[in-house]
Amino acid sequence: MKRIKKISYISIVSAIICTIGCANTVLVSKTNNSTLATHFKGLFHLGAAINEEIILGNDQKSENIVTSEFNSITPENSLKWMFIHPKPNTFDFNTADRYVELGLKNDMYIVGHALVWHNQLADFMQNIDNAVEMQEYVTNHVNTVVSRYRGKIDAWDVVNEAFNEDGTLRKSVFFHNLGENYISDVFKLAEKADPEANLIYNDYNFYKQEKRAGILNMVKKLKSSGVKIDGVGVQAHWDLASPSLDQIEQIILDVHAAGVPVSFTELDISVLPNPWEMVGAEVTQNFSQFEGDSKMSPYPNQLPNKVQKQLAKRYHDIFQLFVKHSDKIERVTFWGVMDKHSWLNDWPIKGRTNYPLLFDRNYNPKLAYQSILEVETKQQN
Numbered sequence: 001m002k003r004i005k006k007i008s009y010i011s012i013v014s015a016i017i018c019t020i021g022c023a024n025t026v027l028v029s030k031t032n033n034s035t036l037a038t039h040f041k042g043l044f045h046l047g048a049a050i051n052e053e054i055i056l057g058n059d060q061k062s063e064n065i066v067t068s069e070f071n072s073i074t075p076e077n078s079l080k081w082m083f084i085h086p087k088p089n090t091f092d093f094n095t096a097d098r099y100v101e102l103g104l105k106n107d108m109y110i111v112g113h114a115l116v117w118h119n120q121l122a123d124f125m126q127n128i129d130n131a132v133e134m135q136e137y138v139t140n141h142v143n144t145v146v147s148r149y150r151g152k153i154d155a156w157d158v159v160n161e162a163f164n165e166d167g168t169l170r171k172s173v174f175f176h177n178l179g180e181n182y183i184s185d186v187f188k189l190a191e192k193a194d195p196e197a198n199l200i201y202n203d204y205n206f207y208k209q210e211k212r213a214g215i216l217n218m219v220k221k222l223k224s225s226g227v228k229i230d231g232v233g234v235q236a237h238w239d240l241a242s243p244s245l246d247q248i249e250q251i252i253l254d255v256h257a258a259g260v261p262v263s264f265t266e267l268d269i270s271v272l273p274n275p276w277e278m279v280g281a282e283v284t285q286n287f288s289q290f291e292g293d294s295k296m297s298p299y300p301n302q303l304p305n306k307v308q309k310q311l312a313k314r315y316h317d318i319f320q321l322f323v324k325h326s327d328k329i330e331r332v333t334f335w336g337v338m339d340k341h342s343w344l345n346d347w348p349i350k351g352r353t354n355y356p357l358l359f360d361r362n363y364n365p366k367l368a369y370q371s372i373l374e375v376e377t378k379q380q381n
């Protein structure tokens with residue numbers, strides 16, 4: 001079954017290549033039957049974030065791609081606090097349980113995303129102004145959720161996006177109530193609930209030197225005080241030009257120097273205009289005045305070949321760098337499976353048509369998929 005699917009991918013990809021020409025030396029046609037996961041096997045896990053439709057079995061085509069191409073999954077939304085713990089004493093594990101089952105059934109590296117994050121938090125948590133109450137809720141949340149999946153979820157994004165762009169701590173509701181030690185306390189709670197799980201700090205805009213330094217100082221402090229932290233998650237919501245390869249390499253080197261492996265946890269490449277030079281993933285930013293502006297969504301029907309090739313080259317270059325530093329990289333996860341479902345169609349401007357992933361709106365692999373498979377690995381099968 002899988003083999004048949006793979007052959008059809010290859011013929012589609014070859015057809016695309018023939019249509020647009022093979023002049024670009026990067027895009028030599030593929031001859032072996034690798035999947036993304038097998039191609040990078042032994043170097044790093046290859047993952048995808050999956051939405052609720054996939055988890056619940058309502059999008060069989062995406063599920064087939066996920067189970068044949070990837071060996072790791074992250075829940076795009078389904079394990080976030082607002083869904084899993086909506087009221088003080090109410091937990092809802094229906095979708096989360098299905099997510100974990102899917103990962104176990106397919107022998108995947110299962111990621112939990114995310115335990116403590118100021119966004120997509122339950123309403124009851126938003127306005128707490130009492131340290132004791134906050135501590136009780138956080139303790140209960142981490143204990144209950146992590147213990148439930150002990151031995152099943154392999155890695156947790158324990159704390160997500162706790163830093164400002166200048167490297168200071170974000171004044172979130174957690175910081176407000178618990179002070180700066182809340183991060184180390186949450187890591188300790190997570191370790192207690194599942195001593196074997198990989199515990200990750202996850203954030204965006206690591207290419208900004210000040211932010212990176214703030215985060216990595218925290219990582220070093222945790223490590224030197226004996227708190228278990230097993231890695232840093234670099235979200236990697238990038239575009240065609242930024243960050244530069246040098247900047248990405250510096251991220252890898254600096255995280256490694258802080259003493260932990262790096263995972264690229266939310267990789268996608270926007271191809272749409274970004275006139276404010278705004279990158280990263282601050283989800284509260286609002287640019288509604290640009291909605292419906294065709295200059296801001298120039299490819300409503302299809303991605304021109306020229307841009308398709310730019311995207312493929314960009315992914316190729318990035319994966320070449322990942323292979324070069326594979327000894328420092330644990331996992332690379334795409335933030336979604338196919339373009340139609342990407343959050344980038346609605347951020348930072350709603351209703352655009354973006355093309356950031358490896359599979360197009362018809363579930364077919366794009367040139368970018370092919371270009372990644374053409375990256376030479378040190379341990380080719």
Ligand code: 9MR
Binds near residue numbers: 076077119235281283
């Ligand atoms: O992809 C997620 C999207 O469906 C949600 O609407 C959004 C709400 O905050 O969160 C998106 O995922 C975010 C992830 O959980 C954390 N890093 C930034 C991601 C993109 O916003």
